[in-house]
Amino acid sequence: MQDTTLLQMMTDDLVPTRQLLDLLQAESLILHGRNMVEMEQVLAQKQALVVLLEQHGRLRSQVLASLGLPTNRKGLEELASQSPIGEALLQKGDELATLIAECQALNEQNGKLIQLQQVTTAHQLRILNGGDTPTLYDSRGSTAGRARPRPLSQA
Template sequence: MQDTTLLQLITDDIAPAQHLLELLQAESIALHGRDMLEMERILAQKQALVIVLDQHGRRRSQLLASLGLPTNRNGLEEVARHSSVGAELLKAGDELTALMNDCKAANEENGTLIQLQQIKTNNQLSILNGGDTPTLYDSRGSTSGKARPRPLSQV
């Protein structure tokens, strides 16, 4: 009985994990295009999926722990060894793990892209605000001074 419940919990998470991966890929496109409206829509959907996946993951872990098994691949293998649906259980577990690893990689790529965009934005703001940029020239042809804030109209 526990094995079929565990299998159902895993298979129920495959579709949301696939949808999360698709959202992360769409997020990458929105980040490249700096489409903030699309980003807001994606973020709302991502948050809902992450909550569902987290809750289901906790239920799977609790189920394995209640059987006195580790809450990882080893515990899943132990359940599969004594189950008539063992092969399906391991296959579904591997599929879910692969999807979650793909989601993690896509999320890390998006995080890196966000950090790069923040650096670029900070550099642009520094230039606009007259930060430490001795190679820039003001409207009179002289180099801009350090730490001398200028109105944006004089940039």
């Protein structure tokens, strides 16, 4: 009975996991275009899917734990070895794990892109505020003093 419940849970989670993967791909495109209006919508949907998938993951772990099995791949393998639908359990478990790994990898790429954009924006702001002026040489060959920061209206 628990094996069919677990199989159904994993099958049901494939749809929101694919939706999350699609949202992460859309997020990547939006980050490149810097469209913050669309980003807010994607982030709201992404957050809802992550919460849902976390809840379902805890439920799957509880099912395995209630059977006295480890709450990881090894536990799933043990359950599959005792179940007539064992092969389907392993196949759905692998499919779900692959999708989740793809989501994690894409999320990390998006995070790196966000960090890069933050560094770039901070650099641009330093230039506009006059805090990132290059060291120049004067007519005597010595370096000129650092320029004082200017208001943005004078940049």
